[in-house]
Amino acid sequence: MARIDDKAGRVKGRSTTARFRQLSTTYGTKLKVKVISNEELSLGYYRLLVSNSALSGAAKAGQFLMLKVSQGDNPLLRRPMSISRIDLSRGEIEILYRVVGRGTKKLTEFAAGMSMDILGPLGKGFDIPPSKKSILVGGGIGIAPLIGLAEELLKGGGEVVVMIGGAAGNDVIGLPQFESLGLSPQISTDDGSLGIKGFVTSLLEGYISSITNPNDYLIYGCGPNVMLREVHRIASAASIECQVSLEGRMGCGLGACLSCVVPDKDNKYVTVCKDGPVFDSRSLSW
Ligand SMILES: Cc1cc2nc3c(=O)[nH]c(=O)nc-3n(C[C@H](O)[C@H](O)[C@H](O)COP(=O)(O)OP(=O)(O)OC[C@H]3O[C@@H](n4cnc5c(N)ncnc54)[C@H](O)[C@@H]3O)c2cc1C
Ligand code: FES
Numbered sequence: 001m002a003r004i005d006d007k008a009g010r011v012k013g014r015s016t017t018a019r020f021r022q023l024s025t026t027y028g029t030k031l032k033v034k035v036i037s038n039e040e041l042s043l044g045y046y047r048l049l050v051s052n053s054a055l056s057g058a059a060k061a062g063q064f065l066m067l068k069v070s071q072g073d074n075p076l077l078r079r080p081m082s083i084s085r086i087d088l089s090r091g092e093i094e095i096l097y098r099v100v101g102r103g104t105k106k107l108t109e110f111a112a113g114m115s116m117d118i119l120g121p122l123g124k125g126f127d128i129p130p131s132k133k134s135i136l137v138g139g140g141i142g143i144a145p146l147i148g149l150a151e152e153l154l155k156g157g158g159e160v161v162v163m164i165g166g167a168a169g170n171d172v173i174g175l176p177q178f179e180s181l182g183l184s185p186q187i188s189t190d191d192g193s194l195g196i197k198g199f200v201t202s203l204l205e206g207y208i209s210s211i212t213n214p215n216d217y218l219i220y221g222c223g224p225n226v227m228l229r230e231v232h233r234i235a236s237a238a239s240i241e242c243q244v245s246l247e248g249r250m251g252c253g254l255g256a257c258l259s260c261v262v263p264d265k266d267n268k269y270v271t272v273c274k275d276g277p278v279f280d281s282r283s284l285s286w
Contacts, residue, residue: 030118030119032052032117033116034051034115034116035110035111035114035115036050041096042170045096045141045171046098046108047096048095049092049093049094050093050118051090051091055091056088056093059120059121060121061086061125061126061148061149062083062123062277062278063082063121063123064081064120064123065093065122066119066250067081067107067117069107075103077103077250080247080250083120083121084177085147086148094148096144096147098140098141120253122254122273123253123273124276125278126220126243128149133159133217134149134158135207136160137165137219137220137221138164138165138222139223140224142222144174144222146174147177162183162184165189165200165201165227166187166190168191168193171189172194175187188200188202188203211240214239217241221244228244229286232281233286236282244284246276246277248260248262252273254273254274255271255273262285264285
């Protein structure tokens with residue numbers, strides 16, 4: 001019989017496959033969702049819409065899901081995806097994803113009507129303090145969780161500025177979603193094919209250079225680590241509070257395997273999946 005060692009989060013006496021199955025059901029809420037649609041938005045970028053009212057009712061902007069991307073055990077590990085948008089009235093969740101490898105390629109095979117096995121909602125989402133002006137900075141597919149965040153902030157009557165960066169125009173994701181919320185994102189691309197030529201952090205630097213009261217603002221960032229490091233640096237230099245959503249490599253998504261740990265400012269390790277994925281940028285070691 002398999003035994004779960006709760007402290008270490010390990011299951012003994014079974015194959016790796018059985019261990020991960022056991023961990024998934026022991027530590028997380030496993031749900032079946034129905035796929036509503038799974039469409040390609042631009043080359044290699046997809047929008048997956050799933051329905052499950054228990055999931056949408058429990059989800060919070062900035063949390064993520066662990067998706068079982070195949071019917072069998074190949075690949076064995078679930079893939080983490082941010083909750084991009086939550087539609088409470090329809091009981092639906094939107095996920096935006098980029099095909100980068102085996103798991104995300106498998107994800108494209110899901111069609112409307114199919115059922116998908118999901119763990120979640122997982123992790124800590126964004127902290128939304130009242131009466132702050134929000135600056136949302138997203139790089140590439142990192143824009144995904146910022147769409148739901150913008151929706152949440154606007155519902156609370158907040159002021160929201162959005163900056164999207166991508167390598168090229170094709171990598172600028174989420175524009176229609178932000179526009180449908182009445183927002184007009186500032187855009188940058190590395191090659192200048194859309195928006196200004198340069199990094200999204202240049203947009204951020206330009207915008208905050210005219211800010212006189214940093215306490216009124218909060219920066220939210222999601223994207224590649226190198227971008228987040230720069231967002232943190234700019235925010236710190238301007239004394240503006242900053243929350244970042246990290247995208248570390250994950251095994252379990254449940255705080256058990258420790259494959260996602262990052263050092264905090266005191267050089268102690270924190271898990272991206274359980275302590276995050278959203279952190280106050282000042283709490284981390286960059
Ligand atoms: C909390 C969280 C939320 C995420 N949200 C989203 C999302 O909303 N949309 C989305 O498209 N992706 C998101 N990701 C990243 C996504 O999980 C990975 O791209 C995916 O797991 C890759 O699986 P794969 O089998 O296709 O690629 P693999 O075959 O595992 O890897 C292919 C290539 O991609 C690189 N890679 C894989 N995972 C990551 C990662 N996490 N960060 C950087 N490089 C990676 C590998 O090094 C390799 O070069 C998120 C990750 C985390 C941890
Ligand atoms: S992914 Fe296993 S501890 Fe975070």
